[in-house]
Structure formats: C-alpha cells, structure tokens
Amino acid sequence: MVEQTASDADSLLLTVGVIQGAFGVRGLVRVRSFMSDPTSLADYHTWWIKAPEETGGCWHKRRIRHAQWHSNAVLASIEGLEDRDEAARLSGCAVALERSVLPPLADGEFYWADLLGMTVVNLQGQALGTVLRVIATGANDCLEVQAAGAATVTMIPFLWQTVVHAVDQTAKRLVVDWDAEEPENQAP
Numbered sequence: 001m002v003e004q005t006a007s008d009a010d011s012l013l014l015t016v017g018v019i020q021g022a023f024g025v026r027g028l029v030r031v032r033s034f035m036s037d038p039t040s041l042a043d044y045h046t047w048w049i050k051a052p053e054e055t056g057g058c059w060h061k062r063r064i065r066h067a068q069w070h071s072n073a074v075l076a077s078i079e080g081l082e083d084r085d086e087a088a089r090l091s092g093c094a095v096a097l098e099r100s101v102l103p104p105l106a107d108g109e110f111y112w113a114d115l116l117g118m119t120v121v122n123l124q125g126q127a128l129g130t131v132l133r134v135i136a137t138g139a140n141d142c143l144e145v146q147a148a149g150a151a152t153v154t155m156i157p158f159l160w161q162t163v164v165h166a167v168d169q170t171a172k173r174l175v176v177d178w179d180a181e182e183p184e185n186q187a188p
Helices: 039-041 083-088
Strands: 012-023 030-031 046-050 059-070 073-078 094-098 117-120 127-136 140-146 155-156 164-170 173-176
Touching: 012 046, 012 073, 039 059, 039 073, 039 094, 046 073, 127 155, 155 164
Parallel strands: 117 173
Antiparallel strands: 012 030, 012 094, 030 073, 046 059, 046 094, 059 073, 117 127, 127 140, 140 155, 164 173
8 A cells, every 4th residue: 555645646636536435344435426427437446545634634545456336326345445344434535546547638628626726817807816626516516716815705606608718727827707796606
C-alpha cells in the first residue's frame, strides 16, 4: 500500500466517487460514482482512497479485485478488505483515480475539480470571488463562490453560455453573466 499526503497527491488525482458503506458480509463497498458515465468506475482496477481526516486524511493506493455496477452504485471488492466491518470503516471516504489513466480531454473540456480555486469575474470585470466547490443540485450544477473576506457565499448556476461564458484554465478564471449585487443568491 502506497501512502501520500493530500498535498502531494491532490494535483495528480481526480475525485470520482465516495464510498457509501459496506455491501454484504464479505467486505464489498458500495460507491457512488461522480463520473459522467457512472458505470465506468468499475473499469478501473487501481483506486486511491482518502482516509478519514481523523486518521490523517492520507490517500492510499488500493488494488480493486472486482467491481461491477449494481442498483445505481459500483460494488467493489478491495484488496485487503475481508469483512463487512473493515468495509464499513471506509464509509464516507473519497475515491480518486490518477488523472493519467483517464481519457484525454478535448480542447475546451475540463473537470469540475479544475474549477476549484478559480477567480470568478462578471461580464463587467467585477471580481465576484473564488470557486469553493461545485454542487450537483439535480436541475443543474452550481458554483459556490466566496468573495474575499465575505461571510456568505454566492450560488451561481453552471449554465454554459447562459451564465458561464468562459473558463480560462491557464489564467484560472471564470467569466459569468452575473450581477455582483444579487443578495437573493447568497447563502450564510
């Protein structure tokens, strides 16, 4: 088992799911996949699993013996997990893949993770803040943006060309059609 700190591994890894808990009595885990084709997570045989923060929060490279799609989740047999109790301890842990094993992105494509930390500006050039996270809401994904020193966050829907007009990965900047003074879109 290889261990790395999150700061070493985060730029090389892409979080693609979360372990929801144990499945059955033989050490299988049930994983919610975040991939655009959720079933494709079962095709990868090496996963990185982030240990809970209370145990150090390090990424651990784990070999997957077998994985399959079942009832809207990936069921996986992870090398070293032999019973339900061991599997249950991984509940809530993030699952990541090395970026190098993922299919190459086309020009103009990006992963949601690449948006984190980007500066958000509106069409008038006003800085709105920094992307803290991307939230899947069901209807459309939203950017959680926080201005420097602000106690509140602004939720901006990620609607390509309607709200989000440009993503510049080199400059780490998003351009949005958004009024800086829309308090109804702020959350505490």
